[in-house]
Every structure is written in C-alpha cells, then in structure tokens.
Amino acid sequence: MxxxxxxxxxxxxxxxxxAPPCADxxxxxxxxxxxxxxxxAVLIATFAFRATQLAGRRRRPPAHRRAA
Structure with missing residues (x-):
C-alpha cells in the first residue's frame, strides 16, 4: 500500500x-x-497533455466594433 x-x-x-489493494x-x-x-474515499484523476495542443486554443480578444 x-x-x-x-x-x-x-x-x-x-x-x-x-491506496487500498487494487483489483484493477x-x-x-x-x-x-x-x-x-x-x-x-477520493479518486485522483491524472492526465498528461502537450503544451502545443493549447497554442491553437487561446482566446482571441473580441473584435472592436465601430458605430455606423
């Protein structure tokens, strides 16, 4: 354990x-x-990812609108 x-x-x-004896x-x-x-009891969920995967998901600032 x-x-x-x-x-x-x-x-x-x-x-x-x-960690108790794990049957899995x-x-x-x-x-x-x-x-x-x-x-x-708690469940620890761990995962790994590459930092490059986040590069394309960055939020863009909102577009500025002009008054007509």
Missing part, C-alpha cells in the same frame, strides 16, 4: 491517504485513495 498526505474535508486537515491491477498507482483518519 502506498501512502500520501492530502487535505481531508471530513477531518478538516492534512491526513495520510493510502494499478498497484501503487491506483487512483483510488482512502483517508486513514476517517475512511473517506
């Missing part, structure tokens, strides 16, 4: 979280974590 510290809303503070085969990288203080 791996152990990490996160803020727990139920305990109102930083608590150690551990994730091992220590299991996204499901359980607070060792109160038993609250």
């Amino acid at each position: 791996s152990e990490r510290e996160f803020h727990c809303d139920n305990c109102e503070g930083v608590q150690p979280f551990e 085969g994730h091992g220590a990288d299991c996204p499901e974590l359980v607070c060792t203080g109160c038993g609250a």
Whole structure:
C-alpha cells in the first residue's frame, strides 16, 4: 500500500491517504485513495497533455466594433 498526505474535508486537515489493494491491477498507482483518519474515499484523476495542443486554443480578444 502506498501512502500520501492530502487535505481531508471530513477531518478538516492534512491526513495520510493510502491506496487500498487494487483489483484493477494499478498497484501503487491506483487512483483510488482512502483517508486513514476517517475512511473517506477520493479518486485522483491524472492526465498528461502537450503544451502545443493549447497554442491553437487561446482566446482571441473580441473584435472592436465601430458605430455606423
């Protein structure tokens, strides 16, 4: 079991979280974590992306309109 510290809303503070035995085969990288203080469960969703993918999605400033 791996152990990490996160803020727990139920305990109102930083608590150690551990990954329970994973039936999906994730091992220590299991996204499901359980607070060792109160038993609250959380799911950590991680993903990776390239910064170049965001370059084409930048917002452009609105076009200025002229009164007729």
